[in-house]
Amino acid sequence: MSQSLYIYNTLSRKKELFEPLSPPFTGLYVCGPTVYGDAHLGHARPAVTFDLVYRYLKHLGYKVRYVRNITDVGHLESDADEGEDKIAKKARIEQLEPMEVVQYYSDRYHEDMDKLNVLKPSIEPRASGHIIEQIEMARAIFDAGLAYEVNGSVYFDVKKYNESHHYGKLSGRAIEDMQAGSRELDGQGEKRHPADFALWKKASPQHIMRWPSPWGEGFPGWHLECSAMSAKYLGERFDIHGGGMDLLFPHHECEIAQSNAAYGQDAVRYWMHNNMITINGQKMGKSLGNFITLREFFSGSHTALDRAYDPMTIRFFILQAHYRSTLDFSNEALDAAEKGLKRLLQAYETLKHLSPAGSSDTDHSDLAGKCHTALLDDFNSPVAIAHLFDAVRVINAAKDGKTKLNKEDLHNLQQVFHTFLVDIFGLSDTFATQEDQAQQIIEGLMDLILDLREQARRNKDWETSDKLRDRLRQVNIQVKDGKEGASWEYTSDA
RNA sequence: GGUCUCGUGGCCGAGGGGCUAGGCAGAGGUCUGCAAAACCUCCUACAGCGGUUCGAAUCCGCUCGAGACCUCCA
Structure with missing residues (x-):
């Protein structure tokens, strides 16, 4: 190199x-x-x-x-x-x-x-x-x-x-x-x-x-x-x-x-x-008592926070500013960071499933070079990130079939995204889904499914109702019909 | 008081004498059974006042404003 x-x-x-x-x-x-x-x-x-x-x-x-x-x-x-x-x-x-x-x-x-x-x-x-x-x-x-x-x-x-x-x-x-x-x-x-x-x-x-x-x-x-x-x-x-x-x-x-x-x-x-992180334009510091702990960010348990923020959002928020500049915290700024990061990660995900076209409309071979140029200049991560965002538009356009990416370009983009996003910026390719969050989603889904099944049963649509029950059984979920409605539990044997 | 930094569009932020990032939000459009997403277009700013220059957001000076360090602090 x-x-x-x-x-x-x-x-x-x-x-x-x-x-x-x-x-x-x-x-x-x-x-x-x-x-x-x-x-x-x-x-x-x-x-x-x-x-x-x-x-x-x-x-x-x-x-x-x-x-x-x-x-x-x-x-x-x-x-x-x-x-x-x-x-x-x-x-x-x-x-x-x-x-x-x-x-x-x-x-x-x-x-x-x-x-x-x-x-x-x-x-x-x-x-x-x-x-x-x-x-x-x-x-x-x-x-x-x-x-x-x-x-x-x-x-x-x-x-x-x-x-x-x-x-x-x-x-x-x-x-x-x-x-x-x-x-x-x-x-x-x-x-x-x-x-x-x-x-x-x-x-x-x-x-x-x-x-x-x-x-x-x-x-x-x-x-x-x-x-x-x-x-x-x-x-x-x-x-x-x-x-x-x-x-x-x-x-x-x-x-x-x-x-x-x-x-x-x-x-x-x-x-x-x-440089420092500021809050309302003032340095966040222990002595000033205006600090918010990382744990409070992760859980959202601080009066200054509208909600919880994922650690990756915090990380991306920091990387989106140059390290020698002050960085002003606000809920709006974190919201923006979170959405931006999702956009980036989604494009990376899209990239993995995109099938190559026979040819490419545009040339993206210098993306890695641009990102490196930025980082070689005193670790200018925000500029490197901006280049990645430029590529996001191309990737999404390709997904919509509005532009073409051949096999080589696709592979190149995948590589660049992995190198910068994952290896260098340390942004994990999936949001760290907390177990309880996943659990909440499962419960929400089960409520939904059982509700649909209940409707089917009322309509005596046994075919649908049985299908739902049997399919759930296949993924280790046992539905149990009771007088008070249906409930469910995990089973160990499929 | 001393030393120093900074003031960029609704918000966050790059850049740093002519080529005027990027994200978020907003407006319009395409797509779409609806919604979302995505894409396209628009909103084009550099605190104020002078100066240097063919040309300044970018350099210089002043003014105003904000902040950091001088004490533990990432």
Whole structure:
């Protein structure tokens, strides 16, 4: 395959030709969820975005190692603070163990991701499982003279680092500009400079997540895990690091500083950031309390939702916008996405049953090329999807006999639809019909059939009535006539 | 306050100096026992004001508006 993939690199604010360090291998690291609550629509964005990146890189022939972490350290602090008194009174076994919370929400996160047809990453490391690596990295930074210890906590010396490096190069900031808005925070008094950040925090007596370290009992700083784990699994220098735009500063900025301090180089070559999902023009976020969880979307149980939405609709909705644009949620937008997706999937289905004509009216051989061109240009999925929609019209016209597609064209279209729709966009070829939904349909159908049969019996049309009963029997359904009308049940023997 | 992004037709969204995506909704038509689907046609927009240019939605400036980050956040 001769193709040039261009990726928008946040670092240079330009689209750059993607050239992996050691092809055909390539490393992709994405900041995963903090597991202390159910995933909301906002979490689906990076998951789907980088799922596309992962799938497409693989499609292009790269051997991708995709690492997406689970943050299960540190952030649980706030929860613990709130319930501190209550929890303290309970026996240890009655308390919620932090790892219980982690397990619970990790499992639910995975369920949600499976529904969205998001491929599992190659490695899904947890921060809590890499305490040693984080301590080692903090020590390396300390040894490099770019960190200092205060009362059992270790802070990154941003000011000193900034003398030899540019702290703020990713987010386009200057350290001088950052003081104005900073405010008093926990540990601020210990810091030499407001921009300094913790590599290791001393655990307060009440703090439940704690590990021994050279500086006493504590827990790793919030930015260290990604640096340590990406280095461990992808190397001190690797290709792509992704995440949401809201992580740009300070999280990713700090990662850059940590890598340079510890390893003397930028770890990441291409920084990718997905934009936010908005609701009424405002970012959907945990802190704003305006989020809708994925489970609520799937079940429709949220006051802002008119009804339930299929996971594939959510996925398609996200793919229909470019990952660097904000995406505005509304019921209307989701309705539109659902209808559009159905149209696409139906055309794919039609394609499978279409019989070839002797010749073709039009030429569609470049469809795959067009779609690739779009995706090679910074993963422009909406444009690729638009090309598929163009093909839908042709397919439907062929179905109506208004245009002709020969065997070759038909085969080509089938292939292109399968490749893009199923393999690359990860849109399953059938809507995930929930079992209860299927069950509802069956019951509706049976009501209908038994009603028709009842009519036939009243008309003494025994032929029809018996036919219905016998045919149902053939598909393992036994009709039972009773005084109150007919009922039915499944039988095991046909 | 600092840094930055964006403002596209009823809605969602691409594009990004001349060739003016796509989806959804709406209108008309074809088809059809009815309905649905499908197909065809129509609705042709780029916040405002200036400037650069033969030519700007696209570049520059200003104004207005929205948003993000600066604090946990995907």
